[in-house]
Amino acid sequence: MLERIESNNPWTIIDKETIYENSWIELIHHNVLNPSGGKGIYGKVHFKNKAIGVIAVDKELNTYLVGQYRFPIEQYSWELPEGGCPLETDSLETAKRELLEETGLVASKWLRIGDGFLSNSVSDEYAEYYLATELEQHNAEPEETEQLIVKKLPLLEVFSMVKDGRITDALSQIPLLKLELMLLKGELTL
């Protein structure tokens, strides 16, 4: 019964129009019939890239955070090394590239620790999360438009930053919470 319901899209699209597009997002306005059959609208933000978040952990159980001023929230934010890549691009290759660009780190061991949709009531932004270990330090190569600060911190301190709200970014919170749980439950050792 649930299977049948889950397979059906209860929304009907009457027509749609791209209102705005840049290199990262496309805003598409839809005239729809909602699941109850009533006329309505749906403004969807399509993301051209998927988001990748990386927890890099060294032998001394330190991890790396990147600080930057986030334009949309008008706040400074401490986050995992993060990046984006076109949907059809290999996520792990992107994770490796972003980690190198932002922190100069090369990891020889990678583990995918989860994925999901960040804001499914409005957008289709999809995210994947990785743990990177066995690290080697090379030179960072930040993008020209970025003004990043990299901090090396004890992993336990970063877990506490999620707990007490100093890390506000969902793309950082989710993998850090996942990793802390995996370590506590003994599903993983570092």
Place this chain on the structure above:
Amino acid sequence: MLERIESNNPWTIIDKETIYENSWIELIHHNVLNPSGGKGIYGKVHFKNKAIGVIAVDKELNTYLVGQYRFPIEQYSWELPEGGCPLETDSLETAKRELLEETGLVASKWLRIGDGFLSNSVSDEYAEYYLATELEQHNAEPEETEQLIVKKLPLLEVFSMVKDGRITDALSQIPLLKLELMLLKGELTL
């Protein structure tokens, strides 16, 4: 030193224009100078509402999920009871109303367990998370446009749905991961 850097907005807005607006979001296109001083653009999605996610747990350690087809991701999604309210509205009152509307539950004990920004590279969407306990069943009052299915499930089963990827929604993943950690660490008992 970090304090000084964190307080400065390194972006300069040359001009901005609202390209699209509906009841929930506003897309604002900005011409900017990026942190390196180069000319660029920034399309920001402003959310008129904050998002609220509620974990309701009964005496038998069951919790409640809401299933619905999510238009933006073109997928069915099992999630916590969720809602939105204008930024200036009291979050707890909204949490109470949404829980009642979607599940018919009234809780006499509430605990705020976190908050954050869901997609800070593009939007200012802000979310808050609550735990609701000491539940009483009343009648659900779903909104006319919604076609929701409510399932009561063991909390431990729902934790496993986050772990294995059956729950993909960040607004559900974050508070469920937080709650599982709090319980494992003995910071909370249910």
